[in-house]
Amino acid sequence: MTTPNSNAYAQEHYSGLEVDTRQSPLSSAGGWNADDLTKFRLADQNPSSAPQVHNPDLPEVAPYYMPRAVDAAHGNGHGNGTGYGQTYYAPKENPDSPEVTEIHEEKRPKLICGMKRKMFWIVLAIAIVVVIAAGVGGGVAGSAAAANSSQSDSPSSGSGSGSGSGSGSGSGDSSGDSSGGSGSSGDTNNSTDTGVILPATNIGSLNFTDQYGWENSMVFFQLRNKKVWQSYWNASTNVWTSADAKVLDTVKEGTPISNSLLWHSKTSRDARIYYLNEDNKVMGQINGNPAYGATWDQSGVSDTYTAASTSQLLSNGQYTNDSYLDNLVVYQDSGSVIRVIRRIGSGATDWQVNGIDTGFGTPALGTSMSLIPIQTIETNKTMRLFYISTAGAIIGLTVFSNNNTWIGETLPATVATNSSLAAFSYGYDTDLTMHVLATQEGKAPILTTYSGGEWTNQGEIAAMSGDDMPTKIAANLAGRVYGVVERNATKVEIVGWKWTNGTTYEKIGVVDVST
Incomplete structure (x- = not known):
């Protein structure tokens, strides 16, 4: 069984672009100290808008949020419409901002001879029935005419x-x-x-x-x-x-x-x-x-x-x-x-x-x-x-x-x-x-x-x-x-x-x- 470390600090999520205000356990080992941190602290500012510290000798860190595992007991993670499937979603960066809704362009119906497909097939069916009826009528008339001619x-x-x-x-x-x-x-x-x-x-x-x-x-x-x-x-x-x-x-x-x-x-x-x-x-x-x-x-x-x-x-x-x-x-x-x-x-x-x-x-x-x-x-x-x-x-x-x-x-x-x-x-x-x-x-x-x-x-x-x-x-x-x-x-x-x-x-x- 593992013994808990009383000196450990509570885990927080942070961005690689924020200025960390925590007391670093490595400060005594030659890392950043408190004096250095006070030089860069930005008071009352939303962390998401903090300026980036850029060191050209270091690899650039791209801002992103790690996906959070969805607790099945608290609903679907993709209900916010971010497009993530399965069981992960990225939380909203600004909860108060309006929700972005995906707008799908309405598909125009396909036309046949200038008519909607359904209407075209209805008209075609009626035309076929009329042609068949005319053919039957012509056949009957022809038979009658032939009968009369035979007499x-x-x-x-x-x-x-x-x-x-x-x-x-x-x-x-x-x-x-x-x-x-x-x-x-x-x-x-x-x-x-x-x-x-x-x-x-x-x-x-x-x-x-x-x-x-x-x-x-x-x-x-x-x-x-x-x-x-x-x-x-x-x-x-x-x-x-x-x-x-x-x-x-x-x-x-x-x-x-x-x-x-x-x-x-x-x-x-x-x-x-x-x-x-x-x-x-x-x-x-x-x-x-x-x-x-x-x-x-x-x-x-x-x-x-x-x-x-x-x-x-x-x-x-x-x-x-x-x-x-x-x-x-x-x-x-x-x-x-x-x-x-x-x-x-x-x-x-x-x-x-x-x-x-x-x-x-x-x-x-x-x-x-x-x-x-x-x-x-x-x-x-x-x-x-x-x-x-x-x-x-x-x-x-x-x-x-x-x-x-x-x-x-x-x-x-x-x-x-x-x-x-x-x-x-x-x-x-x-x-x-x-x-x-x-x-x-x-x-x-x-x-x-x-x-x-x-x-x-x-x-x-x-x-x-x-x-x-x-x-x-x-x-x-x-x-x-x-x-x-x-x-x-x-x-x-x-x-x-x-x-x-x-x-x-x-x-x-x-x-x-x-x-």
Whole structure:
């Protein structure tokens, strides 16, 4: 055990720069003495500001404080913010001086595209969601458009001109191979305008290629309010558009409807509508810009010739530059005679009427009729007219442009006298195909074809059977057939078919009708 030294002085902390006032135990050994110390004592002065004693022969002592060990029981030694870690700290030199606080410069947030990072990612996420939603929406719209397009009338082979139907005829000037319609492709009762079409309506159709190169197909029919209406299909939109045919006077309910074109050039033609008024007078309207123009002018043939109350109508202008040119209208009088009104001059009243010889077979009263052109590069042009005799035979008449004579023949088909006829031709006289369709009561229409110089009865058309059996039909020279189909006692729809090849037809849908 160590014995305490009573002569030892109390330990004090001091700086190497202070003047020591203690009695040095070494003074007697030749060190500093008391007299020397009194020379350098600085009274009432803070030791920290005492002057340094500098001896150049001695090493310089740097001022500093030795760190003090922290007593764990009295708190943390680095709470004064001196920056010392662990368990040592330097005590404040002047306890009364203000505490120095370390100021940290606030970090500026990093920006992306001028926005805070968080905001940028939020905006980016929203943009991605919008793009995805737009893509999904576009896909749905594209699917819907594709579905609608699949129900629409797509291009198919045909001579590109119009043709006659049961209650009239139509023609066009195209040599292309497309035209037709769109709409619902089923046999349901979901027509857009339920019941607006007159159940007893007759029907007409024509087609042409317009000045922009687009194929057009037009269908004419009567509404319940007795207006003559049109729905036309254009290949540029692939949809049907409906419009008033602008028949201004009083139209007979159940009027026959005939349509034809007068060809002027590849980019210009007139469209015609012929019908009966309530006095059974033959009436006509002409449109110089079919499908694009809404102006219809009255034909010079109007309100002059009286037809039988059951008469159907036909008409012709010129379908193409390779077809028969003759401005005429065909009707049946009360004596069952089929009469032809022919334009013979340039004046509005320059018309004359002649009857057709009935020696080929007496026409049934109210017989359906169809008139089609035969394309040829020969100077002598021809047309074919079909009607039903009192015996139910389908009679075909050929008229030549050089002498206006008619030659008749009987087709190998027998139908009811109230059947509806529609016909169209395809090709030129050197390679001519003709189709004649006739409706049947409670059955699908029958087809009689001409090819290779012979007529053949092809039997019923399968695509027009079942719920889609038409009661009235019309055709145009694009090989399109349109029919009035009864859905119930008060509702009818107009259904379209296209000739694909041989004797095969394919349903293309229901014609859209809006009023």
